[in-house]
Amino acid sequence: MKKIVSVIAVSAFLLLTLAGCGAIPDMDVEQEEMISEYAVSLLLKYDSENHSRLVNVDNYVTAYETAKRIHDQAEEAYYNKLAEEENKRREEAERQEELNNSYSQETPSQGGGSEYSEEGSGSSGNRGDGNGGATVVDTQSIEEFLGVGAFTFAYAGFDVMNDYPEDSMDFVPYISASEGGELCVVYFNVTNNSSEASTLDIIDIVPMTYFKLAVNGGSFKSVVRTILEDDIAVxxxxxxxxxxxxxVLIAEIREGTIVDNLELRITKGNDALTKSLR
Known part of the structure; x- marks a missing residue:
């Protein structure tokens, strides 16, 4: 402020001094505007209140809060969509299971000492499974039946649990059993036996491939198709x-079920493969 007063005083002194020395020259409008702008720039240059070193953080805080709110809303919408898709898959699996129970009478093998189950009627060897004459090709391996010869599928046990994966964090997809049920999670070690990288694409197999599991000699029920990265079905x-x-393959069973026997059925078009896992 002292600088401004000094500048004004010096300017006034010079004007008075020059006025005494002679007539003030005439100036046109443009010249007057130039002098006015120059004077204003001098005043602003020495105005201490015009050069604040403090940063107004209100705009930054507002921008951060807006971005965080948008992120939280997008994250919530994403997980709501995941839950909705999982519920739809579960409802579809339950609907398909009801149809299977209504229209297909499937029974486990009664033959002794056989590694595989045999169903339907007919002589030994390939048999119909009671759903339109589909062929049960039990002599093939899983990889042969699926047509993925570069890989081998080896059964590696099972677990019964309420959630899979059990140690999943909030932002990692997982599946939970319905009320009154539990998840039977069946493990397979899948190996690429080739000397180069190979792609396993179950959902791209034509015709469409379906997996079913039977527990303790019961009827075969469709596995739960999930969005999990290790789900064989997709x-x-x-x-x-x-x-x-x-x-893994995941099936939902009644809560408290003790799993003694476990069978796998894979259907592809009109063909089916049945394997006794346990």
């Missing part, structure tokens, strides 16, 4: 040469 991924991954 798996699509690349294996390095010689790499082994543990993949």
């Amino acid at each position: 798996y699509s991924g690349t294996f390095a040469a010689g790499e082994t991954k543990r993949l």
